[in-house]
Amino acid sequence: DTGVSQDPRHKITKRGQNVTFRCDPISEHNRLYWYRQTLGQGPEFLTYFQNEAQLEKSRLLSDRFSAERPKGSFSTLEIQRTEQGDSAMYLCASSTRQGPEAFFGQGTRLTVV
Amino acid sequence: GEDVEQSLFLSVREGDSSVINCTYTDSSSTYLYWYKQEPGAGLQLLTYIFSNMDMKQDQRLTVLLNKKDKHLSLRIADTQTGDSAIYFCAEIDSSYKLIFGSGTRLLVRP
Numbered sequence: 001d002t003g004v005s006q007d008p009r010h011k012i013t014k015r016g017q018n019v020t021f022r023c024d025p026i027s028e029h030n031r032l033y034w035y036r037q038t039l040g041q042g043p044e045f046l047t048y049f050q051n052e053a054q055l056e057k058s059r060l061l062s063d064r065f066s067a068e069r070p071k072g073s074f075s076t077l078e079i080q081r082t083e084q085g086d087s088a089m090y091l092c093a094s095s096t097r098q099g100p101e102a103f104f105g106q107g108t109r110l111t112v113v
Numbered sequence: 114g115e116d117v118e119q120s121l122f123l124s125v126r127e128g129d130s131s132v133i134n135c136t137y138t139d140s141s142s143t144y145l146y147w148y149k150q151e152p153g154a155g156l157q158l159l160t161y162i163f164s165n166m167d168m169k170q171d172q173r174l175t176v177l178l179n180k181k182d183k184h185l186s187l188r189i190a191d192t193q194t195g196d197s198a199i200y201f202c203a204e205i206d207s208s209y210k211l212i213f214g215s216g217t218r219l220l221v222r223p
Contacts, residue, residue, distance in 0.1 A: 004155075031209065033210060033211075035211075040215070040216075041215055041216075042117075042201050042203075042214050042215050042216050043156070043201075043211070043213050044213075045210045045211070045212070048208065048209070048210055055208070056208050056210065091155055091156065093156075093211075095209070100143070100144040100161055100163075100205065101158055101161065102146075102158070102211060103158060104148075104155040104156040104157075104158075105155050106154055106155040107154070107155045109153075
């Protein structure tokens with residue numbers, strides 16, 4: 001297992017288009033998190049899954065954002081009708097229930113033009 | 114609400130020690146973390162400390178926790194140019210999500 005994997009690494013899209021990102025967590029990690037990081041800031045929490053259940057969503061996650069983790073393994077984050085303000089690095093992290101360590105993927109950098 | 118604050122920038126000479134400081138507000142945090150981020154990359158977990166500990170040492174890294182003052186620090190001994198990066202302090206809240214500071218940019222001068 002090579003760690004948390006995110007795809008794509010970079011995405012450029014036109015305003016108004018929909019985009020979908022994928023995250024593959026570390027095997028057997030039942031917790032999966034999405035964060036967003038803008039330039040010069042720390043990551044901000046978006047949403048969190050325990051297995052397939054989405055347990056918490058930030059108020060940062062507008063109606064245009066949706067996340068799924070259908071079988072409790074990989075997760076997708078979709079942004080509909082993208083806006084320039086959505087340009088950011090989207091980070092995924094995973095952890096186990098038993099341990100405090102959360103490991104991050106390399107992120108997907110989204111640029112909305 | 115929860116808040117984590119860090120100084121923005123630190124410059125040190127190669128071979129010196131670096132100390133990065135952080136303050137947090139959530140006294141119920143069970144763990145506190147230090148992550149490292151290099152340009153264009155994700156976050157690398159460096160170390161973490163359980164809230165009932167005062168200190169944790171891991172090779173060149175020393176974490177000090179002052180719960181009374183809600184102050185966390187990361188000391189890097191014998192700082193190398195490869196340590197140049199942004200360092201994030203984070204606390205974990207009751208929902209197990211991480212609350213991050215804005216990061217401290219460490220520049221190591223040769």
